[in-house]
Amino acid sequence: MNNPKITVEDNTETSTKCFHESVDNFFDLAGSIPAAVIITSLSKWTFVKVNDNFTRMFGFKMHEVIGKTFIEVDILNKAELHRIVQIVKKKRKIQNEIFTCKTKRKKNVYAVVSSELIQIDGTAYAISSFLDISDFKEQQLIIEQQNKEIIDSINYAQLIQKALLPTQKQIKSALPNSFILAIPKDIISGDFYWIEKYKNKNFIAVCDCTGHGVPGAFISIIGYKLLSKFIVERGFSSPAKILNHLNDEFSLANKEIITNTLEIRDGMDMALCVIDKIEMTMTYAGAYNPVYQVRRGILTKLTVDKIPIHLFTSHTGEKFTDSEIKIEKGDLYYMFSDGYADQFGGPRGKNFFLKSSRS
Template identity: 45%
Template sequence: MKNTLLIILFSFYLLDVFPQSQTLLIEENKSKYTVGKQFLNIFEDKTRFLTVTKALEESFVPSTMDSPNYGYSNSAFFTKFFVKNAQNKPQDIWIEVDYPSLDSVSFFVLKDNQIVKKNNTGYGLPFSTREIKTKNFVFVTHLEPQEEQTIVLRFRSKRNTTFPITVWKAETYTESNSSGYLGLGLYYGIMLAMLFYNLFVYTALKEKSYLYYILFILSMLLFVMSFNGHGFQYLWSNFPSFNAVNIPFFIALLIFNSLNFGREFLSVAQRMPKANRVLEIMMLVSFLIIVLSLLLPSRTSTMMAVFMGLPSVIILVYISVVSLKKGFRPARFFTLAWSIFLLGSFITALRSFGILPYTFVTVYGIQIGSALEVVLLSLALADKINTLRREIAQKALERERVEKEKEQREFITEQNKKLELLVEERTRELAEQNKQITDSIIYAQRIQKAILPSKNQIVQAFPETFIYFKPRDIVSGDFYWFAERDNKIVVAVVDCTGHGVPGAFMSMIGNTLLNQIVLERGITRPAEILNQLHEEVRFALKQDEILEEGAKDGMDIAICVFHQLHNILEFAGANNGMYLIRNNKLEEIKGDRMGIGGAKRGVERNFTNQIIKLGKEDTIVYLASDGFADQFGGESNKKFMAGSLKKLLLELNDKSLKAQHLQLNKVMEEWRGSYKQIDDQLIVGFKIKPTASRQKAEIRIKETSTEERKTDIPHKFTR
């Protein structure tokens, strides 16, 4: 009892590990049977040379797939299954192998272990060897009521080895497959319609993109017909040897035309030169595969073509996406079309390598993807033509605009030439006039320089002296004045209203009036000099009669008188002051805050006379106009300022007057930089040596002792 139980358990174990295939029963109410893992047994003949009799002696194993797919294999495969007519009437059954690219297919019917029927056909044999003239391999056998037969099939292929097997009742095969043929007919209809439509458009437009697209559709159509077996069925049925090369040949041809069409459609040569070089290299490789497909073994060339196909589609999708990002509108249809085709090709490729099972989608992925692709690419071409038309229209408008602009430019150029001639003529006239004016101003400059005191006069009075004088224009509104009378030395720095020619006229008036007041009238008291100068300027300019701009003309002045015998310095200023440096300290003697000239406005002007007693030490005196302090410059383009000038003078105290002059000039040049000089600049500096000055005065007194000395009687102002 115990041994019997063990035998039963072991039997169940064997049945579970090595399941036995069942017999396929042909029943009354069913017309289609998939011979899959439930019924099919498979033996792999790695030698490829076993006969069916020898193969049947080997161990067959049940199929693990409903649609066996071994990818690219060098082996031959025997399959067998058992079929029984379970009806009470005779039945013809059709056994279909739904993969038309198998090189060799042998069909055997065994009854009581005897071969009662056989048929050898395949993709490598003439189409006439097929029992049923259809793209797939279909074999017929007859079953009497309750009769059982063994069906054996042998497959061998240099390409993908897959053999989905279906058993049909004879009367339902044609009816059932009509839907499949309807789908393929629809596909071929779409492809042919797109082919002839684009041929018509190309004939009308002569656009190269349409020609390349026609070649692309044609190569796609031939590839799919070859892949589906319809090419062999309808086009080269008497040339089975072409079947050994047609798949890689048409794949490579399709790749070449796809790359060429994409390159032209997306204008890659103009838009992306680097990508264009990549496409040219890939086109060259695909052309080489076309040639090699006629020379190399089918499996090798097919794998080369398949591995070349996927990168080609990917690079086209990438370029179209980049073009779309750059604003090329038709690229959106192109991107979508190739993405769909890429997906279909990828699914089919995975099925070819045995990674995906044999299903409707994996078998017809390329057909589905290519049909959608050609429709979308036709839309893309139409969109491109519309875009080109808009661009052409826009370019036409642009050309018209450019031509009008050219005409306008020519007209303007002609007018400019006339104007240039007129301007040139007028410029010559103005240049001549300007030369005359400039010559006159230069002559005025010589006159102005002539009336200024010579430096030798000042040096005789003050051996250590400098005059920093930098007019803004050719002639200046600033001037310096010098005189000696009764052992008194008079020095003045005058800043007249304005600069250039107007300022120069005022300086002539000021110089003349100072000569009259000091040299002719003998006035040496600084405050009185300014009082009389103010009245004389107002009289000369008729400022009592003029109420507007002329009433503002006048001058600012700093004037000092040095008494040589008494070592006293008198000073008066109209808006300008005086700087003294003694004992290494700077003193500022400020003038009155009112100028010379201008309307009275109800106020009588009396300038303040200031007396400075000098010691035995040397004293440096500086008189300056406001031009130096008011000059803009530096990094912030701001004024130099009077405070900076005082600081600079104090720093230069230990240098000679000549060195001070040079340093003042250097500092101002660096400060001004590239900025324009805004006003005349004048600084007069001299050193008073009390002992030397007194000695000179005493010598002069002795020389004139025989003459009657004049007394300093106040001069009554008269006009």
């Protein structure tokens, strides 16, 4: 790459004596600046003057750089110098841009660069500061790498969590006329859905663990496995009985992990339905989460018990109760976690909310 040029109109001759006096006065005033300060000509981008911090930062003595270009000194490679030139051409200055530089010993230095165009005796120059942020940048790169590894692990965990959830084939087999919307906020989620087809009944649950992200995902896996265990191994058909035993199981687990200093207090809200297609009935129970029915255009909230499922902590001993309704042709039933209603949006950035939660 040829030496870059920025054309600046210059109608006066340079006075060498006045120039050096002006530059020296400037460097006297700027002596306390912690950055490397460089004055370069705009015609060929050659070094005109550098301060002591430049020597300390890059390892060059003044006589080794004066009159030479950035490429000749090799502080900036061609790509970085081209970026500087393009910014100056577009904005006429550089403001806090990060560039990768090299010292005399070819060690990379990350610098925050600011540059202003000035005129001295009618000649255009660029005065630039290079502030060494290598330590900060290296720490940032370490953090970015660690963050990438964490995100990669969480993305892999998402695949595992998805593998536990019912497949589309299972869902359509149990509920042909159904849909599921599941969009985790943090890649993996404490909210999950569960479907089990057992004998002539379909078991459907929508669960909302109070923990989000990784903690919520761990709890969701435990809850998911226990729900299937209660149906397949123990033959439970009562939603309330399933929820009561879920509470009991976690209370027992709590006794094994609790210490004097730690007790995990996360919980789970859930709506659980059992549909008998032969009898055309639906039995349901819930831990806070209701079921919504639309029948002949009328929306009805099917209330449930205001008892949370306590995970890894003792519960009050309250028991869940079953409710049963007859299913009619054309009925619609909706179950969801609070994630949908709690999402932010709209012109005011407020929660969507449920109408009933405001009354």
